[in-house]
Amino acid sequence: MSDLATEERSEREGPEGSPPDGAAPAAGRAAKRRRPFWIELPFLAGIALVLAFLIKTFLLQAFLIPSGSMQNTLQVDDRVLVDKLTPWFGAEPDRGEVVVFRDPGDWLVGRPVTKPTTLQKALGFVGLMPAAGEQHLIKRVVGVAGDTVECKGTGPLKVNGKALTEPYVFQGNTACSTDPEGQFEVTVPAGHLWVMGDHRQSSQDSRYHRNDPRGGMVPVTDVVGRAVVVAWPLSHWSTLPVPDTFDQPGLTH
Incomplete structure:
Protein backbone atom coordinates (compact mmCIF):
# COMPACT_ATOMS: atom_id res chain seq x y z
CA MET A 1 0.00 0.00 0.00
CA SER A 2 2.76 2.43 0.89
CA ASP A 3 4.76 1.45 -2.22
CA LEU A 4 1.75 2.24 -4.45
CA ALA A 5 1.25 5.66 -2.84
CA THR A 6 4.92 6.45 -3.25
CA GLU A 7 4.80 5.43 -6.90
CA GLU A 8 1.70 7.56 -7.61
CA ARG A 9 3.32 10.56 -5.93
CA SER A 10 6.47 10.07 -7.96
CA GLU A 11 4.44 10.06 -11.19
CA ARG A 12 2.75 13.34 -10.20
CA GLU A 13 5.96 15.08 -9.19
CA GLY A 14 8.23 13.66 -11.87
CA PRO A 15 11.75 12.40 -11.31
CA GLU A 16 13.32 13.36 -7.96
CA GLY A 17 10.27 15.33 -6.84
CA SER A 18 10.26 17.71 -9.85
CA PRO A 19 6.90 19.05 -11.13
CA PRO A 20 5.16 17.11 -13.91
CA ASP A 21 5.84 17.97 -17.52
CA GLY A 22 4.44 21.40 -18.60
CA ALA A 23 4.22 22.80 -15.04
CA ALA A 24 6.99 25.38 -14.65
CA PRO A 25 7.90 26.55 -11.15
CA ALA A 26 6.01 29.63 -9.96
CA ALA A 27 9.23 31.62 -9.70
CA GLY A 28 10.07 30.74 -13.27
CA ARG A 29 6.66 31.90 -14.51
CA ALA A 30 7.01 35.21 -12.64
CA ALA A 31 10.47 35.69 -14.10
CA LYS A 32 9.11 35.21 -17.60
CA ARG A 33 6.35 37.78 -17.01
CA ARG A 34 8.59 40.43 -15.46
CA ARG A 35 9.73 43.14 -17.86
CA PRO A 36 12.58 45.61 -17.48
CA PHE A 37 11.50 48.86 -15.83
CA TRP A 38 12.59 50.93 -18.81
CA ILE A 39 10.08 49.04 -20.97
CA GLU A 40 7.25 49.58 -18.46
CA LEU A 41 8.08 53.26 -17.85
CA PRO A 42 6.41 54.67 -21.03
CA PHE A 43 3.30 52.63 -20.27
CA LEU A 44 3.14 53.92 -16.69
CA ALA A 45 3.76 57.48 -17.87
CA GLY A 46 0.91 57.14 -20.36
CA ILE A 47 -1.46 55.97 -17.63
CA ALA A 48 -0.41 58.89 -15.41
CA LEU A 49 -1.08 61.38 -18.23
CA VAL A 50 -4.51 59.92 -18.94
CA LEU A 51 -5.43 60.04 -15.24
CA ALA A 52 -4.18 63.63 -14.97
CA PHE A 53 -6.19 64.62 -18.03
CA LEU A 54 -9.35 63.03 -16.63
CA ILE A 55 -8.84 64.76 -13.29
CA LYS A 56 -8.39 68.09 -15.08
CA THR A 57 -11.48 67.54 -17.20
CA PHE A 58 -13.89 66.30 -14.56
CA LEU A 59 -12.52 66.96 -11.04
CA LEU A 60 -9.92 69.65 -10.33
CA GLN A 61 -7.85 72.05 -12.38
CA ALA A 62 -5.13 74.49 -11.34
CA PHE A 63 -5.31 78.13 -12.45
CA LEU A 64 -2.77 80.91 -12.20
CA ILE A 65 -3.87 84.29 -10.82
CA PRO A 66 -2.58 86.86 -13.35
CA SER A 67 -3.62 90.14 -11.70
CA GLY A 68 -4.40 91.83 -8.41
CA SER A 69 -8.15 92.17 -9.01
CA MET A 70 -8.94 89.66 -6.23
CA GLN A 71 -6.50 90.95 -3.61
CA ASN A 72 -6.15 90.35 -0.77
CA THR A 73 -8.07 87.10 -1.09
CA LEU A 74 -5.80 86.05 -3.97
CA GLN A 75 -2.35 87.37 -4.80
CA VAL A 76 -0.67 87.70 -8.20
CA PHE A 89 -24.33 67.26 -10.91
CA GLY A 90 -26.37 70.31 -11.89
CA ALA A 91 -25.24 72.69 -9.14
CA GLU A 92 -24.87 76.34 -10.19
CA PRO A 93 -22.58 79.02 -8.72
CA ASP A 94 -23.96 80.75 -5.64
CA ARG A 95 -23.48 84.15 -4.03
CA GLY A 96 -20.10 84.62 -2.38
CA GLU A 97 -18.28 81.90 -4.30
CA VAL A 98 -15.05 82.69 -6.13
CA VAL A 99 -15.41 81.32 -9.65
CA VAL A 100 -13.26 80.92 -12.74
CA PHE A 101 -15.04 81.61 -16.02
CA ARG A 102 -14.30 81.95 -19.71
CA ASP A 103 -14.18 85.47 -21.13
CA PRO A 104 -17.90 86.17 -21.69
CA GLY A 105 -17.51 88.99 -24.21
CA ASP A 106 -14.06 90.36 -25.00
CA TRP A 107 -13.36 91.45 -21.42
CA LEU A 108 -9.71 90.62 -22.01
CA VAL A 109 -9.32 92.38 -25.35
CA GLY A 110 -6.11 94.40 -25.42
CA ARG A 111 -4.51 92.44 -22.59
CA PRO A 112 -1.03 91.15 -23.55
CA VAL A 113 -0.89 87.39 -24.09
CA THR A 114 2.41 85.62 -23.41
CA LYS A 115 3.15 82.75 -25.77
CA PRO A 116 3.35 79.56 -23.69
CA THR A 117 6.50 77.44 -23.63
CA THR A 118 6.49 73.74 -24.44
CA LEU A 119 6.59 72.96 -20.72
CA GLN A 120 3.64 75.27 -20.04
CA LYS A 121 1.67 73.58 -22.82
CA ALA A 122 2.36 70.17 -21.28
CA LEU A 123 1.38 71.39 -17.81
CA GLY A 124 -1.77 72.91 -19.29
CA PHE A 125 -2.71 69.60 -20.91
CA VAL A 126 -2.64 67.75 -17.60
CA GLY A 127 -4.28 70.60 -15.67
CA LEU A 128 -1.36 71.94 -13.65
CA MET A 129 -1.68 75.26 -15.50
CA PRO A 130 -4.41 76.85 -17.65
CA ALA A 131 -4.45 75.36 -21.14
CA ALA A 132 -2.52 77.34 -23.74
CA GLY A 133 -4.65 79.93 -25.52
CA GLU A 134 -7.53 79.80 -23.03
CA GLN A 135 -8.74 83.14 -21.66
CA HIS A 136 -10.15 82.96 -18.14
CA LEU A 137 -11.09 85.38 -15.38
CA ILE A 138 -11.64 84.89 -11.67
CA LYS A 139 -14.11 86.97 -9.61
CA ARG A 140 -16.54 86.66 -6.72
CA VAL A 141 -20.22 85.96 -7.46
CA VAL A 142 -22.29 88.77 -5.96
CA GLY A 143 -25.65 88.25 -7.66
CA VAL A 144 -27.43 85.22 -9.13
CA ALA A 145 -30.57 84.98 -11.27
CA GLY A 146 -33.33 87.26 -9.99
CA ASP A 147 -31.11 89.26 -7.62
CA THR A 148 -31.07 93.04 -7.60
CA VAL A 149 -27.54 94.35 -6.97
CA GLU A 150 -26.85 98.02 -6.31
CA CYS A 151 -24.09 100.45 -5.42
CA LYS A 152 -24.69 104.05 -4.36
CA GLY A 153 -21.94 106.38 -3.24
CA THR A 154 -19.12 104.47 -1.57
CA GLY A 155 -21.43 101.71 -0.41
CA PRO A 156 -22.26 99.41 1.10
CA LEU A 157 -22.96 97.00 -1.73
CA LYS A 158 -26.55 95.79 -1.50
CA VAL A 159 -28.16 92.58 -2.75
CA ASN A 160 -31.96 92.47 -2.71
CA GLY A 161 -31.93 95.50 -0.43
CA LYS A 162 -29.62 93.86 2.14
CA ALA A 163 -26.30 95.58 2.86
CA LEU A 164 -23.31 93.27 2.71
CA THR A 165 -20.53 93.34 5.28
CA GLU A 166 -17.45 92.62 3.17
CA PRO A 167 -14.25 92.02 5.18
CA TYR A 168 -12.66 90.52 2.07
CA VAL A 169 -12.64 93.86 0.20
CA PHE A 170 -9.08 95.12 -0.30
CA GLN A 171 -7.92 97.27 2.60
CA GLY A 172 -8.33 100.96 1.78
CA ASN A 173 -10.97 100.32 -0.90
CA THR A 174 -14.63 101.21 -0.55
CA ALA A 175 -17.31 98.63 -1.29
CA CYS A 176 -18.56 100.77 -4.17
CA SER A 177 -16.50 102.91 -6.54
CA THR A 178 -17.66 106.49 -7.09
CA ASP A 179 -16.85 106.55 -10.81
CA PRO A 180 -19.86 106.35 -13.18
CA GLU A 181 -19.42 102.60 -13.81
CA GLY A 182 -19.29 101.94 -10.09
CA GLN A 183 -22.76 103.41 -9.50
CA PHE A 184 -25.49 101.03 -10.62
CA GLU A 185 -28.63 99.06 -9.91
CA VAL A 186 -29.08 95.90 -11.96
CA THR A 187 -31.28 92.81 -11.91
CA VAL A 188 -29.59 89.56 -12.87
CA PRO A 189 -31.43 87.62 -15.60
CA ALA A 190 -31.96 83.87 -15.58
CA GLY A 191 -28.88 81.81 -16.39
CA HIS A 192 -26.45 84.62 -15.53
CA LEU A 193 -24.27 85.99 -12.73
CA TRP A 194 -23.08 89.41 -11.58
CA VAL A 195 -19.43 89.22 -10.52
CA MET A 196 -17.05 91.64 -8.81
CA GLY A 197 -13.42 91.60 -7.76
CA ASP A 198 -12.42 91.94 -4.11
CA HIS A 199 -9.96 94.71 -5.07
CA ARG A 200 -12.89 96.98 -5.91
CA GLN A 201 -10.91 99.94 -7.22
CA SER A 202 -8.73 97.71 -9.39
CA SER A 203 -11.07 95.20 -11.01
CA GLN A 204 -12.56 95.36 -14.50
CA ASP A 205 -15.57 93.23 -13.57
CA SER A 206 -19.29 93.25 -14.39
CA ARG A 207 -19.55 96.96 -13.53
CA TYR A 208 -17.29 97.94 -16.42
CA HIS A 209 -18.99 95.86 -19.10
CA ARG A 210 -22.58 97.03 -18.84
CA ASN A 211 -22.42 98.27 -22.42
CA ASP A 212 -21.71 94.83 -23.82
CA PRO A 213 -24.60 92.72 -25.22
CA ARG A 214 -25.14 90.97 -21.86
CA GLY A 215 -24.94 94.09 -19.74
CA GLY A 216 -21.92 92.86 -17.83
CA MET A 217 -23.57 89.57 -16.86
CA VAL A 218 -21.65 86.28 -17.01
CA PRO A 219 -23.53 83.28 -18.45
CA VAL A 220 -23.54 80.34 -16.04
CA THR A 221 -22.50 78.17 -18.98
CA ASP A 222 -19.19 80.08 -19.15
CA VAL A 223 -18.25 79.14 -15.58
CA VAL A 224 -15.47 76.55 -15.42
CA GLY A 225 -15.83 75.90 -11.71
CA ARG A 226 -15.49 77.22 -8.18
CA ALA A 227 -12.05 78.04 -6.75
CA VAL A 228 -11.83 76.10 -3.48
CA VAL A 229 -8.17 76.19 -2.39
CA VAL A 230 -5.12 78.39 -2.78
CA ALA A 231 -2.61 75.62 -3.39
CA TRP A 232 0.61 77.49 -4.19
CA PRO A 233 2.80 78.98 -2.89
CA LEU A 234 2.51 76.95 0.29
CA SER A 235 2.85 80.09 2.41
CA HIS A 236 -0.48 81.29 0.91
CA TRP A 237 -2.30 77.98 1.35
CA SER A 238 -5.92 78.53 2.37
CA THR A 239 -9.46 77.49 1.59
CA LEU A 240 -11.97 79.83 -0.06
CA PRO A 241 -15.24 79.50 1.87
CA VAL A 242 -18.37 81.56 1.26
CA PRO A 243 -18.34 84.60 3.61
CA ASP A 244 -21.01 84.68 6.31
CA THR A 245 -22.51 87.92 4.96
CA PHE A 246 -24.13 85.92 2.13
CA ASP A 247 -26.00 83.76 4.67
CA GLN A 248 -27.88 86.63 6.33
CA PRO A 249 -31.67 86.26 6.63
CA GLY A 250 -33.73 87.84 3.87
CA LEU A 251 -30.95 87.90 1.29
CA THR A 252 -32.48 85.08 -0.72
CA HIS A 253 -35.53 86.25 -2.60
Missing part, protein backbone atom coordinates in the same frame (compact mmCIF):
# COMPACT_ATOMS: atom_id res chain seq x y z
CA ASP A 77 0.87 84.34 -9.26
CA ASP A 78 -1.12 82.31 -6.72
CA ARG A 79 -2.27 78.92 -7.97
CA VAL A 80 -5.83 77.97 -7.10
CA LEU A 81 -7.55 74.61 -7.45
CA VAL A 82 -10.94 74.79 -9.13
CA ASP A 83 -13.73 72.30 -8.44
CA LYS A 84 -15.08 71.17 -11.81
CA LEU A 85 -17.02 68.16 -10.51
CA THR A 86 -19.93 69.89 -8.75
CA PRO A 87 -21.39 71.50 -11.93
CA TRP A 88 -21.62 68.03 -13.49
